[in-house]
Amino acid sequence: MxxxxxxxxxxxxxxxxxxxxxxxxxxxxxxxxxxxxxxxxxxxxxxxxxxxxxxxxxxxxxxxxxxxxxxxxxxxxxxxxxxxxxxxxxxxxxGGFSDPMVDCTETKKRYRADQVLVMVSWDVEDGSGDEPNGAIDRLFAFNDSDDKSYALARKKAEKFAKKIGVTVASNPTIWPLTHAEFDGAYQYIVGPDTETPGTLTEPREFNLMFETxxxxxxxxxxxxxxxxxxxxxxxxxxxxxxxxxxxxxxxxxxxxxxxxxxxxxxxxxxxxxxxxxxxxxxxxxxxxxxxxxxxxxxxxxxxxxxxxxxxxxxxxxxxxxxxxxxxxxxxxxxxxxxxxxxxxxxxxxxxxxxxxxxxxxxxxRGTVNDKSGWKNEFSNAKMEYLDQERQQKAREAGLSKEEINAASKYIPNxxxxxxxxxxxxxxxLCEAYTEDESRPSKVFMKFKPRFAPIKAGIFPLVNKDGMPEVAQKLYMGLREKFTCQIDAKQSIGKRYARMDEAGTPYCFTVDGDTLSGGTVTVRDRDSQSQERINIDQVEKFLAEKIGE
RNA sequence: GCGGGUGUAGCUCAGUGGUAGAGCGUCACGUUGCCAACGUGAAUGUCGUCGGUUCAAAUCCGAUCACCCGCUCCA
CATH class of the missing domain: 3.30.930.10 (Bira Bifunctional Protein; Domain 2)
Known part of the structure; x- marks a missing residue:
C-alpha cells in the first residue's frame, strides 16, 4: 500500500x-x-x-x-x-503593504518596526521626569505583545540602572521605535535580543508591490x-x-x-x-x-x-x-x-x-484609510446599497422613515x-506523487482522473499484425473528446511507465484478441490491474471514470 | 535580508590542475505477444555565469546568479 x-x-x-x-x-x-x-x-x-x-x-x-x-x-x-x-x-x-523593517546587525534578526517598542529609561525615579538625563544613554527595545521580551528588556534596564545608581520606574514610559524622538538616536537603543546598543538599523521600506x-x-x-x-x-x-x-x-x-x-x-x-x-x-x-x-x-x-x-x-x-x-x-x-x-x-x-x-x-469619496492615512478625494462611487426587500418589509411593519432607512440601507459586507x-x-502534485518500488517507474502520479493532464494512453501491444491501425482508429475517435496519446514505440512496459509518471489514469491496449474479439485491455494506473472491455465501450468507460 | 549547503548531458551522479565521463532517459532502425526486454546506431555539455591565478582550470581564488536547508518575512 x-x-x-x-x-x-x-x-x-x-x-x-x-x-x-x-x-x-x-x-x-x-x-x-x-x-x-x-x-x-x-x-x-x-x-x-x-x-x-x-x-x-x-x-x-x-x-x-x-x-x-x-x-x-x-x-x-x-x-x-x-x-x-x-x-x-x-x-x-x-501605505499598509510596505512595512518598514529593522535589522539587528549583531543577531541578524529582523523585526517589523511598528512591532518594536522601546522602554524609555529616562523615566527613572530620580526625579528627572520627562527631561532627558545625560547619564542615562541607553534605551531598551522589546517585541510588542511578547511578555518574555518585555521582561528581558526590563531586566537589562534594571541592571543598567543599578550600575549608574538609579531605579527603573514600575511603569516606565513606552514608545514605539518609529517615534520621531528616536530619529538619529539609534546608537542608544539596545535591540530585543542583544546586550549592546546601536545594533539596530534604521527602518527600511519593503514594498511588496511591483512598480511599473x-x-x-x-x-x-x-x-x-x-x-x-x-x-x-x-x-x-x-x-x-x-x-x-x-x-x-x-x-x-x-x-x-x-x-x-x-x-x-x-x-x-x-x-x-x-x-x-x-x-x-x-x-x-x-x-x-x-x-x-x-x-x-x-x-x-x-x-x-x-x-x-x-x-x-x-x-x-x-x-x-x-x-x-x-x-x-x-x-x-x-x-x-x-x-x-x-x-x-x-x-x-x-x-x-x-x-x-x-x-x-x-x-x-472622503474615506480616510486608517492604516496609511490616505484620504480618498478621487473616487466618485457611492457604495451604499438600498435593500428593497428589507425596505418593503420595514414599511409593512409600520416603522418610521428613519427606522426604514436604517433597516434597508447599508454598505454590503x-x-x-x-x-x-x-x-x-x-x-x-504533492498529493498525487506516490512512490512504489514495485513498479518500473518507481513512482506514479495519482491524480483524480478528472484533473489528470492526459486522460488515456492508447497502445498497440506490438507494432505489427494490424494492431497499429486499430489503435489509430481508436485514438482518432477518442481524441475529439479526451486528451489522449497514442504510442507505439518501444516496449509496452516502458509506455505504461511513462504514463505512470505523467499521471495518466487509463491505458487501452490493442492486442491479438482485439483483432479477433473486438475487446481491448484497460490498464488501471493505481492498481496496475487489467480488465477487458469492448472497443466500442472505451469512450463510455472514460466518460464515466472522468465524470466521477 | 542573514547563515549553511549545492551547482558537470533531460534525470541521478563520478571526475582534486593535464584529451569531458557513467548509468538511466530521449531519438532512429530492427525486433516484440502486457509492465522502463533485447540488438545496432545517434543526438545531447562554453562543467551555472563572469573575472583572476597558471604553460594548462570542471578542479585553485574572487564575485555573481539559481536551487535546497535554517532564520527572517509572508497585508
Missing part, C-alpha cells in the same frame, strides 16, 4: 519529476533562472487549467446551493492587472502597480456589476488571474513565488447576514478542495488569532495543506476572510474565499 502522508515525500524528488515530465520548469532557465518565477510546462499547464476550470464551473457556472436552500448568485469578471494607482492608495496597499510606468515617460506621475491581488479589481467594478447585471445582495463576483508580490523570500518551489495565480470570490451580503455566509463559505471551500481528491487528513482549518488579522479583516480562516516542506505542520492553501465593509468603504490556483497545482 503506497504511503499517502506528505511527510514521507521528498520535495526534491517532486521538483525533479516536475522538470523531467514537463509540469514545471524554472523560469528563464537558460539564463540562470530568476528567483521567484516558474514556468508551467505542457502537463503543468493542463493540470492548472483543469483546476481552474473546475473552480470556475463550481463558482460561476454552477454555483453551490446556499444555506437557505436557494442557489447562490455569482457572476464572473476579468479585470485589468494595472489599475489607477489611487485604487491601491485607497485599498491601503501602498505607464507610457513612455518614467517619472512619478506615470507610476503604476501590478496588482498584488485580484480582489480590488472586483471592488472597483462592484457598482458596474450591480448596475448592469440585475443582481441583488447577496451575490458574488468571481475572478481568476495573475497577481504579483515582490516577496522578500520566495521559497519552496511554487509555494511562494513572485508571480502567481489567484482564484477569488468576493461575496457581498447584508452585515447582519455575514456570520452565516462566512460559515457557509468556510465549509463550502473545504468541500471543494476535497472534491479535487485531496485527502481529508491532509487538510485543516486554522482560524486566525485576533492579532494576526490583516488590517481589513474581522475574521479569517485558512484552509491549510500538509505540504512535504511543512509536514508534520500545515501551510496556507486558501484564506476565507470576513472583510466587513472595509473595501467598499475604502473606495468611497464582504466574505472573501481567496485561493492560490498555483498553490492548488502544488497541492495536487
Amino acid at each position: 503506497p504511503d499517502t502522508d506528505p511527510a514521507s515525500k521528498s520535495m526534491e524528488a517532486i521538483v525533479a519529476l516536475c522538470k523531467r515530465r514537463g509540469f514545471v520548469y524554472p523560469a528563464s532557465e537558460i539564463y540562470g533562472g530568476i528567483n521567484g518565477f516558474w514556468d508551467y510546462g505542457p502537463l503543468g499547464t493542463a493540470l492548472k487549467n483543469n483546476i481552474r476550470d473546475h473552480w470556475w464551473k463550481h463558482t460561476v457556472e454552477c454555483p453551490p446551493i446556499g444555506p437557505d436552500g436557494e442557489p447562490v448568485s455569482i457572476v464572473g469578471l476579468d479585470s485589468s492587472i494595472i489599475q489607477n494607482p489611487r485604487a491601491w492608495e485607497a485599498s491601503g496597499h501602498v 510606468f505607464v507610457g513612455a515617460i518614467r517619472d512619478d506621475s506615470a507610476k503604476a502597480y501590478l496588482r498584488p491581488e485580484t480582489a480590488q479589481g472586483i471592488f472597483l467594478n462592484y457598482k458596474n456589476v450591480l448596475d448592469t447585471m440585475r443582481v441583488k445582495v447577496p451575490f458574488g463576483i468571481a475572478q481568476i488571474g495573475k497577481s504579483f508580490r515582490n516577496e522578500v523570500t520566495p521559497r519552496n518551489f511554487i509555494f511562494r513565488s513572485r508571480e502567481f495565480e489567484l482564484m477569488e470570490l468576493e461575496w457581498f451580503c447584508a452585515p447582519d447576514d455575514s456570520p452565516k455566509w462566512y460559515d457557509f463559505w468556510k465549509h463550502e471551500r473545504m468541500r471543494w478542495w476535497e472534491s479535487l481528491g485531496v485527502s481529508k487528513s491532509n487538510l485543516v482549518f486554522r482560524d486566525h488569532a485576533e492579532d494576526e488579522l490583516a488590517h481589513y479583516s474581522k475574521m479569517c480562516v485558512d484552509i491549510e495543506y500538509k505540504y512535504p516542506f511543512t509536514a508534520p505542520g500545515y501551510g496556507e492553501l486558501e484564506g476565507v476572510a470576513h472583510r466587513g465593509c472595509y473595501d467598499l468603504n475604502a473606495h468611497t 464582504v466574505i472573501e474565499p481567496a485561493s492560490g490556483l498555483t498553490r492548488g497545482v502544488l497541492v495536487l
